[in-house]
Amino acid sequence: MKKTISLCMIVKNEEKVLDRCLNSIKNKVDEIIIVDTGSTDSTLEIATKYTSKVFSFDWINDFSAARNFSLEQATSEYILVLDADEYLEEEADLQQAIESNKEYYLVKIRNQLSYGWAHTHTSIRLFVNNEKIRFKNRLHEHLDIKNDEEHTFGKTEFIILHTGYTNETVQEKDKLSRNLPIMLKEVEENPDGYNLFNTGNVYYSIGNYDKAVQYYQRSYPLSKDRSYSPELLTKLATSLSYMGRHEDGLNILMDAVELFPSTVDLRFTQGKIYLEAGYFKDAERAFRKCIEMGDEGIAVTEGAGGYGAHYYLSLLYYKKGDLTKSYDEIINVIQLKKLFSPGLSHYFDIILKSNIPFEEAFHNIDLIYNITSIEELKWLMDAMYGMRHPLLNEYLSKYKVNVENKIKAVALQYDKKYEESKQCWLNETVSEENAIDVALLALILQDQELFDLAVPALNLSHKEIKLFKSIVQGEDISKLVISSALEEVILKIIAHLIVLQEFEIFEKVSILLLSSNKFAIKLKLSEILVSYGFYEVAIDILVKCFEEQPNHLPLIQLLGDVCYRSGYYQDAQLFYTKLLDMNHDYPTYERCFNLYERTDDVQGMVALKAEISQKFPLAGWVKGLRAVK
DSSP states (O other): OOOOEEEEEEESSOTTTHHHHHHHHTTTOSEEEEEESOOOSSHHHHHTTTOSOEEEOOOOSOHHHHHHHHHHTOOSSEEEEOOTTEEEOTTOOHHHHTTTOOSEEEEEEEEEOGGGOEEEEEEEEEEEOOTTOOEEOSSSOEEOOOOGGGSOEEEEEEEEEEOTTSHHHHHHHTHHHHHHHHHHHHHHHOOOHHHHHHHHHHHHHTTOHHHHHHHHHHHGGGOTTSTTHHHHHHHHHHHHHHTTOHHHHHHHHHHHHHHSTTOHHHHHHHHHHHHHHTOHHHHHHHHHHHHHHOSOSSSEETTTTTHHHHHHHHHHHHHHTOHHHHHHHHHHHHHHOSSOHHHHHHHHHHHHHTTOOHHHHHHHHHHHHTTOSHHHHHHHHHHHHHHTOTTHHHHHHHHTOOOOHHHHHHHHHHTTOHHHHHHHHTTSOOOGGGHHHHHHHHHHHTOHHHHHHHHHHHTOOHHHHHHHHHHHTTOOOTTSOOOHHHHHHHHHHHHHHHHTTOHHHHHHHHHHHHTSSOHHHHHHHHHHHHHTTOHHHHHHHHHHHHHHOTTOHHHHHHHHHHHHHHTOHHHHHHHHHHHHHHOOSHHHHHHHHHHHHHTTOHHHHHHHHHHHHHHOTTOHHHHTOTTOO
């Protein structure tokens, strides 16, 4: 027998999203109740298109009070609670959900985050209309249901989609500044585990990780048996990592992954912190374990057990200089999640760095995407534009897409159609976003008009502009000092010259840079060369730098890495040994072990493994310990 359902909502200034929400639910419920807490936009006008039951409620900084007022207006047998920035999929079947006659139902809520990420958690959103079931808490309000033994509950098949936590939306609604005073008042009056946890979450969201850690640490002893406990530990460890306390975060996760072995987010976070701390072997093991587990847990970062783990594996191999493995993993990512901008950007970056022919890249993209929607094409072109990838112009031509003038100019420029690009730029007011593009083209064409067009957007001083002009014109700068701001501009241009294979111009600019007495710019130039696989040229520069500063740690590390990647193992051993004498952190030991492993030095491996085991208890790969089972 069909049961009646009331939708109960509280709203304020939701004109951008309310219509989508109500349109998704209008044919699935028997009545719609809207409680407005002070809208000044067209929210009320939109609401009245769907229901006559629109009420006003004076805002008293208490979400539960407003929620409970909305429940009091409901006349149906069941109540569904939604926020305005949420909506249901078309196939959602509420009647099927309540066939089992439970008192309340756990519903999955999929929070769509920025750049294609998503996070899913469960919450009670569908429940019987009973005056004893009411909300509590001013902020992060939740139903006051003591425990499951007193109430019958079920789970729904449908999912609530939520868009309120993208970066743009959070900033627009100023949620963070609004939430903190309310939360602090709530936790002062009732310092239970849940309120302490949510106060930590507010501080976490505004980037005050020190405060977040304090509240999470107070919350955990009171929350060990609560469903949010894994999320608490994940955020506590992440906060510590953001503060540079990687080992403290990892120590928490070593125990947490045993306490909650089926929660993939804990493993995922463990892998990310291992990666950040330079524990590459353990990071790899953690992400492999995530893939084995899949997206499991009460609260899950979508893809933690799939495309997200593959993405971080790709980043890991990229950092190690193994572009083949990095490419394989990023292909897994975009096959599993087409509309994921970090994955797409990384894919195009790898193509540029690994000398994969553009024809092959074009073919692979067509195989994976087959461009079945405008949305897919837009994501692809956004990623290519962001990376300044030469394939962008191919797609604009193939699909006959009309785009902004600046995008057309970029597409032509990186497709080496320089004169056509110039004509586009001359019709454009150049912003900071495109200043490097125009400065690069001015250098390639030796064009004063383009140079003058780029200069205002480069944000350089008069002295820096004069020096930059000398570089563009190939003048001697050996006695001049290059500022950090100008250095950044030149290095970005140099990277683009490599991609465009403008090696003659690249060589001229590089010689000018090397003639300066600035050690840092030589080191950064070498890093760019290494990233594009020009190992021999980089080694020549780095060896001369080593003669200048033989005890410079980043230089010694880079020299060891590039010798290792080039197969110069004896040289790599010399630099790694020197690095180990000067620096006793874990990543140095792992570098040395990898070298022994590559050269089949069993004695060296055994000795170093024993030393790592003694000095670095977090290195689970050494003992096969509990970091990953």
